[in-house]
Amino acid sequence: MAADTTTLVSLVEEFVSGLQDNKARDIATAVKDGKFTVLQLVEALGHSLTSSQPHTRARGVQLLSDVLQECYANLTEKEVTVLISFYENRLKDHYVVTPPVLHGLRALTKCTALPSGSAVSMLRSLFQDVHVQSLMLAERSCVYNMLINLMETRESELKGLGADFVFGFVQSMDGERDPRNLLLAFQIAKSIIHRGYDLGKFTEELFEVTSCYFPIDFTPPPSDPHGITKDELIQALRAVLTGTPKFAEFLLPLLIEKLDSDVQSAKLDSLQTLTSCVSQYEHKDLAEFLEGLWVSLRREVFQTPSEKIESAGLTALTALTSCLSRSVLNSESEDTLSTFLDLVLKDCKHHLCEPDLKLVWPSTKLLQAACGASNRASHIITAAVMPSLIEQYNNRTQCSHRRTLLEVIQRFIQSVKSSQPSESEETVFGAFRQSLCGIVFSALSETNSSLQIVATSVLTSLAQQAGLLLDSDVELAVDHLTRLLLTEEDDRVSLAVVECAGSLAELHPTVFITKLIPRLKTEIFAEPMEQDNNNREASELHSHHAMRQRCLSALAAISTQPSVVHESTPVILEVLSSAHTGSVIFTVEEVVLACHSLQRIAEHVEDTEESGQCFHGVVIPRMLSLALQAALQGEGSTGCHSPLAEEKVLTAMVPVISTSCSRLQPMLAAQTASKAVSLFLDADVSFLPNNSFPANIHLLKAHNVFQKQHEGSWTQSQMVCLLIGCVCSLPRNVEVPQIDHLLSQLEDMSCTCGHLLSYTSAAKCFAALVNKRSQGDSLDTVIQRTMKRVCGELDSTSSPVRLQAFTLMVWVAKALLLRYHPLSTTMTDKLFSLLDDAELGLMAAEGFSLLMSDSDDVLNRASHADVRIMYRQRFFSENSAKLVEGFNAAPQEKKANYLKALSNIVNKLPKEVQVTELPALLSLLLEALSCSDQGVQLSTLSCLEPVLIDPPPALIQQLEALVSRLLVLIGSSAMNVRIAALRCIRALSGFPAHEILPFRARVLRALAQPLDDKKRLVRSEAVQARGEWFLLGSPGGR
């Protein structure tokens, strides 16, 4: 024990006189381990604590505080009491002693054994003896932390201090300048307000001491280690200022004053603060400032050039109005909401009568912001504005006026949508239903297309008002829409009509089933009228085709409800089958459109049992059956071709099947897949409707390249693309039956077939299945077998199926790359080596673009493929070195292939990666710019342009080389290259001004030439680029 004491004394000695700070840690560990008690430490310190030298005393207290910092948790209540009274006493000591005392006190505030009453006494002496703002930054933060700790644990005791606590805090933070401490101070102020401390007569003081920082203007120093942002401070201060209605009388005048400022950020902050404060307020807090607030808000929305401020102003108005609407009215107080809205209406309503002047829109927006705030507000405002809008619409004759008025009306209807009334109340527009419908229908009957377009969107918004339109209105609307669909030639109008029909059909499916679908059906199947005049006939045919097109897209748009789909898909299927049999003549384009419509339906219909049944049970078997019939027919006779044997139609059918397999009812999709597999492998036609097929079906037996080709011999083999739809987009947990057999058949076909669509489809299908196959030996065997076969074909330069083997390899490489399969590198390495190939080199370069881009039919996320995140970055970082190496080693005439491959890869990388990887590749890219191949130039320029918008430093160093190469390219003979080069030069003007100013004169001179280019598109790019460069460095420019 005696030995212990002497060690302790020597440790203390070393700390106090020897100034060795690490001894504090040793002592603290010893105290924690129970070797010494705090009492022993104090006894050992005795001498230094009573020394006549303030610095020695400070050092002594520091040691004690440092130890307490570590082991405050182990102190007993008695020890704490003694320590607190010691520390309180020390606060009166010399100023050099104060910092360690504060650190000690802070440690004690974290102590759980704090006796009751000690918090109060600690704070009393703190507020009494210390002037916080004359302390250093760390000590001020120490004081704030003490307050925060005590407020956490001793809330009731502190509240006992009453307003003195608030006063003490106000005094402590008054004049604080450091952002770190301000965040702490704001946090305390927020707790004071939110936890209901008594502000007493110090409300205004607390407000003053915090609001003097509003609006916050703070730019963190560059490389700020504390990472405090302006936004953090703004949010913290806003939480204080908007925390209590007691501040209302001070805050609102302040906001009005700051809104008047010229600084945009101050305006924005004021508007946002206003929005957030009114959520706490009641109408009586606001009453006296309403007029001032309104004047400021109106001024901002009427005049600001900034959309941000406008929308902040509108949000504030909505918040203000909903605050006023919330308040409970009693008999004596006046209705502040209606007084306020009167004010708004008085200033805005008359602008609505001038539909061609600028202020009509700001006024509309303001009124709508108020209108959308509450149900009562929307009743008041619509009652005031709608009659006059309707009357004006009926009186005005100019189309542009009417259109503006209609747009205004549409905005009003939309703004009310957000505040749905409860069941019992009348809808806001109930009183105007009839006249609004009248307006819409009359506008739909006008000839002005923009008026018609606006009318359709008004109709949509009206329909979305629950319970507003009567059935008779909807029927009339459908009549109008049908008429427009059948007769209107303008694309924009028919697009709007189709969209409107789509949203109406979702709400009122029955009307569309009974009225629109039968009508469209008759029109689609009507033969174009016979005409004598040939010219006339051509235009007739054209308009007939356009009409069919509109009808088909309308059928697709309205089919979102399963009940509608049930009626609309048979119509489209009938189009396909009549096109096949030739009973009604449809062009190939029309059949393709029909397939697109089916695809759209499959994409948008609700995934229910009914819709799944419809697609898997009816649509897909029917399509397969028709395609098969067409294929067999095409094979037999060379003369008559069914449009369904056309490649275009088949490729349009694929997404219909694959979308339904990936989206609708996995159970049914699995059945579809297994039926399709048995159709393709075993020629099992039992599930197809009208299954009277001949026996010579052999869909996966390719005619190989050696056999004599005759027209129509591919009609069966190309059907393999439909197999893609059936088996490649299934969810990954659905098993494909007979997969090994299927894979080997597909491999055979893709390596032997001589028909482009057939072998590409087979390769895609194979790849997609490989991508989803679970990891294991069987997968590896398949890959290795394929690999061997493909490499064999590729290595023999005389092989007739090199192209086929190459295609299969690229697709399989993609499939493996996407899932990070270890064997993918062998594939991609092979691809790299092919860049030198005389025959396939260019295709290999293009192959990289296929590897890196998303393909739209297979191997994407929509078809549930196994796609790992960031596979592109991974591929790039693993292979960029190979590419550079290969480029350097390649013979001159093959270098272009490498550059093309590079730009194909870099083009598809996310921009962040491009920027970080650019320095390594820059020299290669610059080389690519001076390469003579225009394709390489173009793709390099297109991959440079986005990078130039936010230039990495590496690029700035190469500015000279970049500028001179770009300036050469603006004289290129290809206009696309000239345009792309000019765009890059324009993007260069956004570089830091001091870097590019030296080039200004040279660039301006060079840009004079393309200003007089013979192509208009080049000239307009040149004008823009030169404009930007001209403004560079001149007053008012950049």
Next chain:
Amino acid sequence: MSAGSRLENANPVIFQRSGERLLTASEEDEDVHDPIDDREIFDLIRSINDPEHPLSLEELNVVEQVRVKVNDAESTVSVEFTPTIPHCSMATLIGLSIKTDVHITPGTHASEEAVNKQLADKERVAAALENSSLLEVVNQCLSTRKI
């Protein structure tokens, strides 16, 4: 632009913007020479900003395509512009921002002749553009609007 009272014309009539020029097949054809026409020049000046509103000259109907005359063969361009109000003090500034052969549409400005004369005088135009505060406003008119 914070106080409304400072604007000479706070609530001007707004006109619809014309859409982008439609791309024709011949414009994409490498071998065809596209002549400079009225619309092309109009496209160059329609997006110039008004000195006091966040609106373009087209939206204020200060410039119109019919008032732009181009003769590619003789290499002449003539532009007439219409001030929004007859006493518009910004007329000369707008003229400077367009800066070709510019005239005010006859009968639309109080001091039409004086403005036309100023704009036609090369030396006065050059002198005006040496005034840096004037140049600053002109450049602001010319900057593409960023939102």
